[in-house]
Amino acid sequence: MKILTLVRQVPDAEARIKIQGQAVDLDGTTVVIDGMDEYGVEEALRLREAGADVEEIVALAVGPKRNEDALRTALAMGVDRAIHVETDEKYDAVALSRIVAQVAQAEGASLVLVGGQEADWDSQALGAASAERLGWPQLTWTNELKVEGDTLTGRHDVDDGNESFRATLPAVVTTQQGLNDPRYPTLPNIMKAKKKELRKDDPATYGVTPTVKVVGAEIQTRARRNTMIDGKDPQAAAQHLLELLRNEAKVIA
Amino acid sequence: MILIVAEHAGGKLAKSTLEMVTAARGSGREGPVTLLVLGQGVTGVAKEAAAVADQVLVADLPALAIYNAEVWAAAATQIAREGEAHTVLIGGSRSGREYAPRVAVKLDAPYLEDVIGLSAQGDALRAQRYTFLARVTESVEASGPMIVVTVKPGAFAPAAPAAQPGEEYDVDLDLPAPRVEVTGRSVEKSSRVALAEADVIVTGGRGVGSPENFATYVEGLADAIGAGVGATRAVVDAGWRPYAEQVGQTGKTVQPQAYIALGVSGAVQHLSGMGKSRNIVAINKDAEAPIFKVADYGIVGDVNQIVPALIEAAKK
Numbered sequence: 326m327k328i329l330t331l332v333r334q335v336p337d338a339e340a341r342i343k344i345q346g347q348a349v350d351l352d353g354t355t356v357v358i359d360g361m362d363e364y365g366v367e368e369a370l371r372l373r374e375a376g377a378d379v380e381e382i383v384a385l386a387v388g389p390k391r392n393e394d395a396l397r398t399a400l401a402m403g404v405d406r407a408i409h410v411e412t413d414e415k416y417d418a419v420a421l422s423r424i425v426a427q428v429a430q431a432e433g434a435s436l437v438l439v440g441g442q443e444a445d446w447d448s449q450a451l452g453a454a455s456a457e458r459l460g461w462p463q464l465t466w467t468n469e470l471k472v473e474g475d476t477l478t479g480r481h482d483v484d485d486g487n488e489s490f491r492a493t494l495p496a497v498v499t500t501q502q503g504l505n506d507p508r509y510p511t512l513p514n515i516m517k518a519k520k521k522e523l524r525k526d527d528p529a530t531y532g533v534t535p536t537v538k539v540v541g542a543e544i545q546t547r548a549r550r551n552t553m554i555d556g557k558d559p560q561a562a563a564q565h566l567l568e569l570l571r572n573e574a575k576v577i578a
Numbered sequence: 579m580i581l582i583v584a585e586h587a588g589g590k591l592a593k594s595t596l597e598m599v600t601a602a603r604g605s606g607r608e609g610p611v612t613l614l615v616l617g618q619g620v621t622g623v624a625k626e627a628a629a630v631a632d633q634v635l636v637a638d639l640p641a642l643a644i645y646n647a648e649v650w651a652a653a654a655t656q657i658a659r660e661g662e663a664h665t666v667l668i669g670g671s672r673s674g675r676e677y678a679p680r681v682a683v684k685l686d687a688p689y690l691e692d693v694i695g696l697s698a699q700g701d702a703l704r705a706q707r708y709t710f711l712a713r714v715t716e717s718v719e720a721s722g723p724m725i726v727v728t729v730k731p732g733a734f735a736p737a738a739p740a741a742q743p744g745e746e747y748d749v750d751l752d753l754p755a756p757r758v759e760v761t762g763r764s765v766e767k768s769s770r771v772a773l774a775e776a777d778v779i780v781t782g783g784r785g786v787g788s789p790e791n792f793a794t795y796v797e798g799l800a801d802a803i804g805a806g807v808g809a810t811r812a813v814v815d816a817g818w819r820p821y822a823e824q825v826g827q828t829g830k831t832v833q834p835q836a837y838i839a840l841g842v843s844g845a846v847q848h849l850s851g852m853g854k855s856r857n858i859v860a861i862n863k864d865a866e867a868p869i870f871k872v873a874d875y876g877i878v879g880d881v882n883q884i885v886p887a888l889i890e891a892a893k894k
Contacts, residue, residue: 538719
């Protein structure tokens, strides 16, 4: 089996976000590999280490030049090679899934791993949209995964709890916190990664145009009252808070 | 027509469905608001749906007894095509956001995900949505003969019943066999109000101290004021509380009237799940905790001392 694992680059959670014109401007912002995708890279490696018949693990990134860093990280973690569709175009998840599906098909992948939610678009759509384009089943919000032959078993979160599942490859799996603890690349592996193939693809060959246009962006912060209550006397503080919640905020009876 | 796939659980229409009706009616998109009820034994749900919609399509089929992304996507797609819907609204629940992208791909339609605002701009549809861990509100626009939208729970007011109930029609569907087999299910049931429906939520973080303290203080306060219970990722990772209670980027997004955070530091990932709450209350002994920056009411103090007093006072 070949595994295709997606990596995206997103602003660090603690980084300051700025707006330029009508859009978020990431110039000068610290960017990191999306944590959700990192679980996917790690899981691909673990499946191979656990004895699944993994022929090759390929990492894919679609985005600006700086995404090379995310791919190098994936290579240093242990993936075999990487493909970078270098573009400054911002693709929404449904448009991006066209590229993912084409690469998965061209590579003959039978398992695609995608992060459960992108930390930039706050979207959960990429896995499902890619699965639909490929005509494959999907398992989202997975927190346990096993592959034996072409049988996929595991557990994933659903609306009201979680489910154990069984499915047959090919499939798309979305990954999340709790699935594993991603490894840190070691220095020797970082050195080795420099020699691994990082192929550049021309976005034009995929014939994809975005279907959603961003027309405005605002950093919105709700004005908060910031009323601080002295906590030295717990009884008095509790009483005061309750009064405020009842009479000022009017949120409890 | 505007097609809304109804969300329901336990034989009752979910609040999110009423919110989608409001989103649809306020969007400026034309045509009757049609609710599609998928499931088995959903007569009661269909009746509730008829009270708020212009018409209700009911697919009461054994094949729809258990939710499955591929089956739900096929169902919504068929009805959207046959009914010539120009707008398809799906709930922004975990399952809704799981099958909606498949519907968009099947219909070759653009997809506006997890929206908090919706308005027609000529032939296009404009939406607002939170991005970058809910730190930014972006306006996005899409156009086409069909557009698929998921609506964020809690972003719109629930619709009130219409003067005239809508007509109900039974529909038949040609559905695929599910390819994912569910081999076990663990439902995290709680006697308390569900997080998505709760007006008030009490959430505990690591600062609460222990699983026992969580039960005493977080659950104790929630019970005293009739609130739902939430937990931070750290608490869930530590195994103190079930994942179903997790609020934040990797858990649930909530927007209650009041969010009471006990021993919660306020990491960005947590704020992205609760930062839009109408009122935020923080009790934490660390005066530097980032949660205080977004709080309406804050007490710097020990949860173990302040919460028992709070429970006592609330009971009076």
